[in-house]
Amino acid sequence: MHVTIKDIAKTAGVSYSTVSKALNNSPLVKENTKRKIVQIAEEMGYEPNYAAQRLVSKNAKIIGLIWPTIERTVLSTLVSKISDEMSKTPYSMILSVDPLQKSMETFKKFQVDGIILFEENIHLDIKPNSTPFISYGVSGRNNNLYPIIDPNHEKAMNEAVNYLSGLGHTDILYIGNVSSIDPFQMEKYLGFKKSDGKTRPPH
Structure with a gap:
């Protein structure tokens, strides 16, 4: 049987609004009353109706993360870090590995x-809307329609090769899939070519 706020109010002998305020940790409810209501709610197995809360607050407290490809180990680590940081906030995270448009619809x-x-390396066709949107990608690809976090792969590769060169290594090989349709790989390759170390062509 689904327990409602009205059920808790009846058991606690207080009003519906008092229970609602107490469960939302409102300062308008005395601490001893709040503790009593929370304890009763837990004992009765009360579970908040998040759908109803969204209708009232217009805030779902949910962030959607779209990951069109799950093969990359580095990105899987990043997903875990984002999830860890999200757990420190009132927000939850939903991860979708579906194609872009299906994820957006969900x-x-x-x-x-x-x-x-x-x-x-996907090509987006996203129109600005009321939902805040941010991408982990390559800057300059979206005509500033939405913010992009660009990790600057070119600079990272350049610094990595120069670091190895500074250690005395003189024969540094780049192994990667150099593809003109993959901006991440092209950035890495350009950073490799601009490095100071003596390098060999990519393989």
């Missing part, structure tokens, strides 16, 4: 408060 149904996208 998150629209959930009325998420924001969306994070791991862009990789």
Whole structure:
């Protein structure tokens, strides 16, 4: 049987609004009354109706993360870090590995408060809307329609090769999939070519 706020109010001998305020940790409810209500709610097995809360607050406290490809180990680590940081906030995270448009439709149904996208080498056709949107990708690809976090692979590769060169290594080989349709790989290759160390062509 589903326990409602009205059930808790009847058991606690207080009003419906008092229970609602107490469960939302409102300062308008005395601490001893709040503790009593919370204890009763736990004993009765009360579970908040998040759908109803969204209708009232217009805030789902959910962030959607779209990851169109799950092969990359580095990005899987990043997903874990994002999840860890999210756990420190009132927000929850939903991860979707579906294609972009399907993920967007799913998150629209959930009325998420924001969306994070791991862009990789996909080409987006996203129109600005009321949902905050940010991408982990390559800057300059979206005509400033939405913010992009660009880790600057070119600079990172350049610094990595120069570091190895500084240690005395003179024969440094680049192994990677150099593809003109993959901006991440092209950035890495350009950083490799600009390095100071004596390098060999990519393989």
